[in-house]
Amino acid sequence: xxxxxxxxxxxxxxxxxxxxxxxxxxxxxxxxxxxxxxxxxxxxxxxxxxxxxxxxxxxxxxxxxxxxxxxxxxxxxxxxxxxxxxxxxxxxxxxxxxxxxxxxxxxxxxxxx
Amino acid sequence: xxxxxxxxxxxxxxxxxxxxxxxxxxxxxxxxxxxxxxxxxxxxxxxxxxxxxxxxxxxxxxxxxxxxxxxxxxxxxxxxxxxxxxxxxxxxxxxxxxxxxxxxxxxxxxxx
Numbered sequence: 001x002x003x004x005x006x007x008x009x010x011x012x013x014x015x016x017x018x019x020x021x022x023x024x025x026x027x028x029x030x031x032x033x034x035x036x037x038x039x040x041x042x043x044x045x046x047x048x049x050x051x052x053x054x055x056x057x058x059x060x061x062x063x064x065x066x067x068x069x070x071x072x073x074x075x076x077x078x079x080x081x082x083x084x085x086x087x088x089x090x091x092x093x094x095x096x097x098x099x100x101x102x103x104x105x106x107x108x109x110x111x112x113x
Numbered sequence: 114x115x116x117x118x119x120x121x122x123x124x125x126x127x128x129x130x131x132x133x134x135x136x137x138x139x140x141x142x143x144x145x146x147x148x149x150x151x152x153x154x155x156x157x158x159x160x161x162x163x164x165x166x167x168x169x170x171x172x173x174x175x176x177x178x179x180x181x182x183x184x185x186x187x188x189x190x191x192x193x194x195x196x197x198x199x200x201x202x203x204x205x206x207x208x209x210x211x212x213x214x215x216x217x218x219x220x221x222x223x224x225x
């Protein structure tokens with residue numbers, strides 16, 4: 001069965017600093033990987049996805065993630081964060097053989113001035 | 114595009130009452146998912162419909178929960194009778210068959 005581990009439950013950073021949110025997954029088959037963002041009192045919004053092809057994936061709001069099959073990781077990065085990036089970020093995995101999205105527990109990113 | 118629409122946005126009810134949550138998926142999407150989000154358990158998939166047919170309801174907690182999708186543009190999640198431990202945010206999501214799912218704003222349910 002697939003599983004996702006987000007290693008940090010909270011990440012505080014200062015505005016304009018770089019950030020990396022870590023995600024590791026476990027699966028015995030090929031996977032698709034996603035990052036979603038949830039702003040307070042809102043639903044989840046897709047940031048980016050890896051389905052196939054280039055392992056470096058660019059998403060909305062200046063975020064990018066790199067799929068590393070040997071490390072079973074899909075870390076999310078942004079070179080310079082803004083106050084408005086403060087939100088909860090969820091990593092999710094779907095095996096190629098089924099439709100189910102399994103989510104990590106989430107990482108709360110807090111950007112301070 | 115209006116996105117996934119859920120109603121109500123907030124629901125407060127007393128233990129034992131029936132609760133019905135509603136979802137309108139994105140037009141043209143043929144897959145619909147109901148999730149529950151709590152602090153303790155995170156995001157859990159409750160049930161998945163494809164072309165209005167329930168495919169997997171293994172995540173439904175117990176018989177008090179039921180879900181229907183009478184047509185391609187409407188789904189309901191019903192809890193009867195409700196209990197305080199059902200308090201959570203319930204999300205509906207839809208998909209066109211591509212892998213990404215699009216989420217609604219959620220319904221925050223409080224059972225007192």
